[in-house]
Amino acid sequence: MQIFKEIEPLRAHLQHKKRAGFSVGLVPTMGALHEGHLALIRASKTATGVTVCSLFVNPTQFNNQTDLEKYPRTIEKDIALLESADCDVLFAPETPTMYERPSVIKFDFGQLDKVLEGKFRPGHFSGVATVVSKLFNIVEPDEAFFGQKDYQQFQVIAKLVDELKFNLKLTGIPIVREATGLAMSSRNLRLSEDQKNKAVILHESLSDARAQLLAGKPWADIQADTINKLNKTAGLRIEYFELAHRDDLTMTTDVDLKKAVILIACFVGEVRLIDNMFV
Amino acid sequence: MQIFKEIEPLRAHLQHKKRAGFSVGLVPTMGALHEGHLALIRASKTATGVTVCSLFVNPTQFNNQTDLEKYPRTIEKDIALLESADCDVLFAPETPTMYERPSVIKFDFGQLDKVLEGKFRPGHFSGVATVVSKLFNIVEPDEAFFGQKDYQQFQVIAKLVDELKFNLKLTGIPIVREATGLAMSSRNLRLSEDQKNKAVILHESLSDARAQLLAGKPWADIQADTINKLNKTAGLRIEYFELAHRDDLTMTTDVDLKKAVILIACFVGEVRLIDNMFV
Numbered sequence: 351m352q353i354f355k356e357i358e359p360l361r362a363h364l365q366h367k368k369r370a371g372f373s374v375g376l377v378p379t380m381g382a383l384h385e386g387h388l389a390l391i392r393a394s395k396t397a398t399g400v401t402v403c404s405l406f407v408n409p410t411q412f413n414n415q416t417d418l419e420k421y422p423r424t425i426e427k428d429i430a431l432l433e434s435a436d437c438d439v440l441f442a443p444e445t446p447t448m449y450e451r452p453s454v455i456k457f458d459f460g461q462l463d464k465v466l467e468g469k470f471r472p473g474h475f476s477g478v479a480t481v482v483s484k485l486f487n488i489v490e491p492d493e494a495f496f497g498q499k500d501y502q503q504f505q506v507i508a509k510l511v512d513e514l515k516f517n518l519k520l521t522g523i524p525i526v527r528e529a530t531g532l533a534m535s536s537r538n539l540r541l542s543e544d545q546k547n548k549a550v551i552l553h554e555s556l557s558d559a560r561a562q563l564l565a566g567k568p569w570a571d572i573q574a575d576t577i578n579k580l581n582k583t584a585g586l587r588i589e590y591f592e593l594a595h596r597d598d599l600t601m602t603t604d605v606d607l608k609k610a611v612i613l614i615a616c617f618v619g620e621v622r623l624i625d626n627m628f629v
Numbered sequence: 630m631q632i633f634k635e636i637e638p639l640r641a642h643l644q645h646k647k648r649a650g651f652s653v654g655l656v657p658t659m660g661a662l663h664e665g666h667l668a669l670i671r672a673s674k675t676a677t678g679v680t681v682c683s684l685f686v687n688p689t690q691f692n693n694q695t696d697l698e699k700y701p702r703t704i705e706k707d708i709a710l711l712e713s714a715d716c717d718v719l720f721a722p723e724t725p726t727m728y729e730r731p732s733v734i735k736f737d738f739g740q741l742d743k744v745l746e747g748k749f750r751p752g753h754f755s756g757v758a759t760v761v762s763k764l765f766n767i768v769e770p771d772e773a774f775f776g777q778k779d780y781q782q783f784q785v786i787a788k789l790v791d792e793l794k795f796n797l798k799l800t801g802i803p804i805v806r807e808a809t810g811l812a813m814s815s816r817n818l819r820l821s822e823d824q825k826n827k828a829v830i831l832h833e834s835l836s837d838a839r840a841q842l843l844a845g846k847p848w849a850d851i852q853a854d855t856i857n858k859l860n861k862t863a864g865l866r867i868e869y870f871e872l873a874h875r876d877d878l879t880m881t882t883d884v885d886l887k888k889a890v891i892l893i894a895c896f897v898g899e900v901r902l903i904d905n906m907f908v
Binding site: 357361369450453454455456457458459460462479483484487490509510512513514515516517 | 640
C-alpha cells in the first residue's frame with residue numbers, strides 16, 4: 351500500500367493510474383477502522399481498479415470540541431488493517447494540508463440538514479460537505495463508498511453529488527454489526543465493556559420498533575414507549591428516536607412503511623452513538 | 630466547433646481529448662457574447678488544447694425575475710462569434726439538464742458574499758457557486774477563465790476553487806472596454822444609444838475617483854461627491870460606489886491603495902450595470 355500525506359503526489363500517482371486505464375474507488379474515513387470500513391474497502395476493491403482510503407479526522411464537522419479531541423486515533427493499527435485488506439493507497443493528510451486557510455464556505459441543504467443529526471449537531475453537515483467536496487476534487491474517483499450507519503450523511507452526500515454533478519458513482523454499504531447487534535463505530539472504542547453491553551439497546555430498540563410498526567402499532571406510541579424506556583436506563587441519554595422517509599428524511603406521522611427508516615441517536619455515558627434500520 | 634446540449638456526450642468527447650493528451654480550458658458565459666468574452670476565448674486558446682465555452686443563462690443567480698427574463702439571448706450570433714474565434718466546443722444546455730430537480734444546496738461565503746453585489750442581490754453568489762461547481766464537475770477543465778468586470782464574482786469563485794480544492798487553475802482576464810470607456814457587458818444590449826452615452830459615467834466616475842485618491846483626497850469625500858453627482862443625473866440610480874481591499878473585498882476607510890479596488894453598481898434606466906477599477 352502506498353501512503354500519501356500530500357495532495358499533489360497523490361494526484362500525480364492517481365493520474366498515472368487513470369492514464370493506464372484503472373478506475374479509482376474512494377473510501378473516506380476518519381480512521382479508527384473497523385469491520386464496517388473494511389466492508390467499504392472490499393466493495394471498492396471489487397468494483398474499481400485502484401482503491402484509495404482517506405483517513406482524516408475532519409475538524410469542521412465536529413460541533414463539539416471534546417468529541418473531536420476524544421475521537422479515537424489508531425493510525426498504526428489502521429495501516430495494518432488496510433494492508434491486510436489489500437487497500438492500494440492510503441491518503442492521510444494533516445489538517446493544514448486539507449485546510450490551508452480557515453474555512454469560509456458553508457453549505458446549506460435546506461430541510462435535509464435541519465433535522466435529526468443536523469438539529470443536534472449544528473454545522474456538522476456543512477463540515478461534512480466541505481471535506482467530502484475536497485476529497486472528491488483531490489482524488490477524482492470513479493466511485494465513492496460510504497457506510498449507511500451515517501444514514502443522513504449518506505443522503506446529504508447523495509444530494510451534493512447529484513446537485514453539483516460530481517462525476518462519480520456514489521455507493522452506500524449496509525451497516526456492519528457486532529454479533530450482539532451493536533452497529534460498528536469508531537466511537538465504540540471509547541465504551542467500557544459495561545457500556546458496550548448497554549449500547550446494544552440502540553439496535554434492540556430499532557428492531558422492536560420495526561416489529562411493532564409492522565404489527566400495526568401507531569408510531570407515536572412506539573416512539574413514546576421507546577424514549578421512556580431508554581430514559582429510564584441508567585447511563586443512557588436519548589437525543590432522538592424518529593421515523594422518517596428513506597429518501598429525503600422528511601418526518602411525517604403517516605410515512606409509507608415501505609419507504610421508511612427509523613433513526614436513533616443516544617448517549618451511552620459520554621459517547622454519542624447513532625444507528626438506523628429500514629422498516 | 631462541436632456543439633453539445635447534453636452532459637454525457639460532452640464528457641465522453643472531452644474524455645477522449647484528455648486521453649489524447651489535450652488540456653481543456655473552460656470559459657463559462659451566459660451568452661450575448663461580446664469582445665470581453667472573446668478575450669477569454671483567446672486566452673483559453675493560447676493556454677490550453679481544447680477550449681470549451683459554456684452558454685447557459687443560470688436562473689438561480691438571478692434574484693430579479695424581470696432581469697432573468699430580459700437577459701439578452703442571441704444564440705445564433707453567439708455561435709457565429711465563437712466559430713470566428715475558433716472555439717473548439719460549445720456547451721449550451723437547457724435548464725432541466727443543469728437543474729434536473731429544484732436546487733436545494735445553498736452556499737455561504739461569509740463576509741465575501743454579504744457586501745456589494747451580495748448585499749443588493751441576495752442569493753446571487755450562491756447561484757453562481759452552484760452553477761460554476763456544476764460546470765467544473767461536468768467539464769473538469771485544467772484551466773477556467775473569468776472576466777474581471779464581475780470582480781466580486783471572481784473572488785467568490787477563487788474562494789470556491791481554493792477551499793473545495795477544485796483541480797484547476799483559475800485565470801482572471803482584465804475588463805474589455807468600448808472606445809468610450811464603457812465596460813463591455815451583455816446587458817449593454819438593453820441600452821438605448823442615449824443610455825449608452827450616459828452609461829460612460831460609470832467608467833468616468835471610477836477614473837476620476839482613482840485620480841483623486843492618488844492625489845490624496847479622502848475617500849469619504851470622493852464617495853459622497855460621486856454619489857451626489859450620479860444621483861443628480863436623470864435616468865441614473867446608483868446602488869453603491871465603494872473602495873475595497875482587492876483580495877477579500879473588505880471595506881475599510883484606510884485601505885492600502887496599492888491593494889485597493891473601486892467598485893460601482895448603477896442602474897441606467899432599467900438596466901443594472903457594474904464596473905470596477907484597481908487603484
